[in-house]
Amino acid sequence: MREILKRRRRLLSRRNDKRPELISEALTFATQWQWPVLPGVAPDPQGRARCGCPDPECTVPGAHPFDPGLLAATTDARMVRWWWTNRPDAPIVLATGGQAPCAVSLPAAAAAHALDLLDRRGMRLGPVVASPTRWAVLVRPYSMQQLGELLYAKDFVPGALRFHGEGGYLALPPSETGHGAVRWERAPLPGSATPWVPDVEAVVDAVVDALTRTGVSAPEL
Numbered sequence: 524m525r526e527i528l529k530r531r532r533r534l535l536s537r538r539n540d541k542r543p544e545l546i547s548e549a550l551t552f553a554t555q556w557q558w559p560v561l562p563g564v565a566p567d568p569q570g571r572a573r574c575g576c577p578d579p580e581c582t583v584p585g586a587h588p589f590d591p592g593l594l595a596a597t598t599d600a601r602m603v604r605w606w607w608t609n610r611p612d613a614p615i616v617l618a619t620g621g622q623a624p625c626a627v628s629l630p631a632a633a634a635a636h637a638l639d640l641l642d643r644r645g646m647r648l649g650p651v652v653a654s655p656t657r658w659a660v661l662v663r664p665y666s667m668q669q670l671g672e673l674l675y676a677k678d679f680v681p682g683a684l685r686f687h688g689e690g691g692y693l694a695l696p697p698s699e700t701g702h703g704a705v706r707w708e709r710a711p712l713p714g715s716a717t718p719w720v721p722d723v724e725a726v727v728d729a730v731v732d733a734l735t736r737t738g739v740s741a742p743e744l
Contacts, residue, residue: 544697546607549615552695553603556717558623559596562606562613563694564589566701574701584701586654586694588616593692614698614705619664620689624720626652626659627727628685628693629734634658637733638708646729649720652695653708657685659693660730662723673724681734684727 552558564576566585574584581587588595596618597603607613619625629637631653638658641648652659665688674680687693698705711718 545611545613545615546604548695548697549603549607550600552615552617553598554600557598558717559598559618559621560603560695561588561591561593561596561616561618562610563587563616563698563700565610565613566699581701585614586616586698586700586702586705588692593618593690612699614700615695616698617693617695619687619691619693621664623664624649624661624718625664625689625691625723626661626687626693627723627730628657628659628687629681629730630683631656631658633681633683633734634660634708637730640733641729644729646725647721648709648726650707650711650718651709652693652705654694654700654705655703658708659687660726661718661720662726663720664689665723670723673727677727677731679735680727680731684730686723 549560552560563586564574566573566575573579574581574587576587576589593616596616617623628634634651634653634657638648638651648660650661652661667688670686670688694700694705696705696707
């Protein structure tokens, strides 16, 4: 019994240590960068790979909005502070599109190969969000028409690429999800204003070319 109580105290201590960080990061995204955010549904405490939402087959456990819904995303400091004061462990979810960046994501292994090749070519990338399963390159907001025209012009687009555009969402660091911790693979410059991000065309062209030239498989995840 004594050992169980010690483990509980250590767990509570780790959670308490994390609370100010989540609140602080959520406020930075919302107020300094003007990115609309909202709390995501937490992973099921009974199983890390399961989601706390009612869907037993959820494919993005702990990494999506549920209550409130995506339309509640805001840049209002009072609302953000209230959310994370009452839900201190909630993942930080970005509502992509509009005034916020969009993203292009792909499986982690393929993304690592692609970014390495792009670095050697000297291509400038903005922030890259990484989870154990997928990495997401932040890009400038784009419309569905713009994306459709871009993909139509391509001879081949890997099926594992996902596009987080208008009406989409993305978990931001330092969230904890059912797939593990979300972190910055490429962090925004410290103290910068709203981070610079590239156009979606440049990222898709470069990633598709990198995956094709290296022959890296990118299975759907």
